[in-house]
Amino acid sequence: MSVFSKFSRGLKKTRENVFGSIGKILHSGQKMTDDTFDEIEEILISSDMGVDTAMEILDDLRDQRFNDTDAFLAELKTAISTALTEGKKIPKGNPHIILIVGVNGTGKTTSIGKLTYLLRQRGESVLLAAADTFRAAAIDQLGIWAERNDVDIIKHQPGSDPSALVFDALNAGKARNIDNVIIDTAGRLHTKSNLMLELEKIHRVMTKAIPGAPHETLIVLDATTGQNAINQAREFAKSTPLDGIILSKLDGTAKGGVVVAISKALSIPVRYVGLGEKIDEFEVFDKAAFVNGLFGE
Numbered sequence: 001m002s003v004f005s006k007f008s009r010g011l012k013k014t015r016e017n018v019f020g021s022i023g024k025i026l027h028s029g030q031k032m033t034d035d036t037f038d039e040i041e042e043i044l045i046s047s048d049m050g051v052d053t054a055m056e057i058l059d060d061l062r063d064q065r066f067n068d069t070d071a072f073l074a075e076l077k078t079a080i081s082t083a084l085t086e087g088k089k090i091p092k093g094n095p096h097i098i099l100i101v102g103v104n105g106t107g108k109t110t111s112i113g114k115l116t117y118l119l120r121q122r123g124e125s126v127l128l129a130a131a132d133t134f135r136a137a138a139i140d141q142l143g144i145w146a147e148r149n150d151v152d153i154i155k156h157q158p159g160s161d162p163s164a165l166v167f168d169a170l171n172a173g174k175a176r177n178i179d180n181v182i183i184d185t186a187g188r189l190h191t192k193s194n195l196m197l198e199l200e201k202i203h204r205v206m207t208k209a210i211p212g213a214p215h216e217t218l219i220v221l222d223a224t225t226g227q228n229a230i231n232q233a234r235e236f237a238k239s240t241p242l243d244g245i246i247l248s249k250l251d252g253t254a255k256g257g258v259v260v261a262i263s264k265a266l267s268i269p270v271r272y273v274g275l276g277e278k279i280d281e282f283e284v285f286d287k288a289a290f291v292n293g294l295f296g297e
């Protein structure tokens, strides 16, 4: 299945419940009226893209003259695409260390399993690190993804120090000449200060094992949690620099406009999106495929 088809399927709820109504208002060949602009502004706001962003986009478009609704629609798509934070290319480490953070239940372990699949499809090797040592079940869950992907996993006893695990995993990655080491972490927000100290300690240990690591820190945010996702990212950003977002469960929301709100509010790019529960329902975020998925052909 093509990337465009996958985005289209993952964004079905958003398209059918929200963006689809734009097409119903805009009749080909007609002129744009003030009422039409207002109606579209409401639809954009209801997509969770953020009131400010929706108003900014519409104000800009109101100032332009459109001969017909088709020309307007084309500009609207461009404006949404422009509102998304552009991702800078991240230099690859050797091995490339990817640290995954986020609140429990957002989809960290699942996203790691899918990201591993994606990297393997590209012919890259992956080593998984079960640094969510807090619960035995979390270690087992990552183990299942390792098996499915036929990759190795570094794990210690439940309750052991995550930093020691990370240190071992990075050294194993080096010794085994692995392309990518992906680190799963705990996300217990109720013990915020511990979590932060733990992340800071993990960072210190990483630098000792491999200078420059982690090369990429990604926060997993659940698209179905809307504004709350933005607050979570701000909380994590206090203890670790964030390079990008994995937005999970985009298939589970009708408010897919939240992609725009999140990337704008945090000024970091959405790098990957979860578009379903299956191993291959996960993609590198693609602006064109995203906008196409919102509006359809």
Ligand SMILES: Nc1nc2c(ncn2[C@@H]2O[C@H](COP(=O)(O)OP(=O)(O)O)[C@@H](O)[C@H]2O)c(=O)[nH]1
Residues within 6 Å of the ligand: 102, 103, 104, 105, 106, 107, 108, 109, 110, 111, 187, 220, 248, 249, 250, 251, 252, 273, 274, 275, 276, 277
């Ligand atoms: N529909 C859907 N479900 C997802 C997606 N990503 C994760 N999930 C589900 O979210 C739940 C929590 O995921 P998990 O990886 O255990 O979260 P963690 O606690 O952050 O590691 C699981 O039931 C996953 O199947 C996605 O992109 N789409």
Ligand SMILES: [Mg+2]
Residues within 6 Å of the ligand: 108, 109, 110, 132, 138, 141, 184
């Ligand atoms: Mg987990």
